Amino acid sequence: MSIPPTRLYVGDYEEYHPPRNFGWAPAPTAGLYVVPPERMDLDMEFAGYMLYLGGSDPIRVEPIKD
Template sequence: MVPRIGDYVIVSCESAAARVVGIDRYITLEWPWGAIDNSSNFRWNGQVALPHGEAHEEWSPFRLDPAPSTLHVGDVCAVFIPPTRLYVGHYEEYQPPRNLGWAPAPTAGLYVVPPERMDVDMEYAGYMLYLGGSDPIRVEPLND
């Protein structure tokens, strides 16, 4: 399935354990998927920062268990995407796979927006998911 702008899809990602390495406006995790690609000119440090808190203008489909408000640096939590209905704001394929500093490199990018955030500035409304790399993200068509 190749998502088109305007489609609705169900996105999910299996749970994995991640260690908290920083908490401020974002909660930073040692990302449980992928590996640092030392041959890349891009220097990914193996971490991902996710927005958290009700007042944060940015959004992410990733969820943590336990909740971010209870976590401290050094804690281990589960990171996952529960099956979620999302709007496709953008889709692009990468040929060759996109060099972002991690391996395996993703073969596509999918910008998703929750329906309740459609009135928010698109820069902050959604989240870019990278597909075909290491993150076990699943995208299914929604048959409404």
């Protein structure tokens, strides 16, 4: 399964030392809370979702300039 490139705003970044144990392997070492542009007018706590980095799912993040 693939998700096309998507523009997201980063709301928060967390590093986990040691990696966070969610019950899957490998355990993620960081988390990015992201919000889609169309949801920026909502309460940030409920507008986005967390992407876990360093786990088994390949995620590529690239900063963009407007």
